[in-house]
Amino acid sequence: MLYSPLYDRAVGRPNFARFIFFDSAAAQVFPEWQRSADEAVGLLQAEAARDPHSAAITQIVGELATQSVEFRTRWAAHNVTTHRNGAKQFCHPEFGDLTLTYNVFEVAAAPGLSLVGYTAQPNSPSAQALSIMSSWSVTSPTESRTRK
Known part of the structure; x- marks a missing residue:
């Protein structure tokens, strides 16, 4: 998302x-x-x-x-x-400005492949947006966009 x-x-x-x-x-x-x-x-x-x-x-x-x-x-x-960690700004089309902390994790079994994890400050607007986005990801794309 x-x-x-x-x-x-x-x-x-x-x-x-x-x-x-x-x-x-x-x-x-x-x-x-x-x-x-x-x-x-x-x-x-x-x-x-x-x-x-x-x-x-x-x-x-x-x-x-x-x-x-x-x-x-x-x-x-x-x-x-x-860039192994830090903060990144996003402007999401539905949630507006988000500030997220990221950490990059190397996948030992696949050289050159890494996983990036994003988190937000607890109880922040960014955390609320991530929570909503994660609930959308478990529904179909059509359902997630019609749930406003």
Whole structure:
């Protein structure tokens, strides 16, 4: 639900970096767009360092570099950082502004794969929104959208 615009608006396979650099809605979904853009580039640079011969990384970096000055500038800066935890801002189409804490957990059995967990301050509007979203995720997509 947090990343639904990324999936809903994707042409082909959804990709966070493509969404950030190519979709005009990205700045609305991620109010701290500059930070999200830096994170997207940092994640790609870390993955390129981990697997420098990856055809998939070469393809996405090439696509982004040839079509986005914002991406090229960040890529050239070589500010490789891994974001293992922190706070992230979202602007959800139905719940408004959300501030969530995230933690990244490596999946030991699958190198390069990680799981990101989001939490909110107890009793905050963000916590209430997450609670509602989690109840929607156990119903059908049609039911969840008609329950307002």
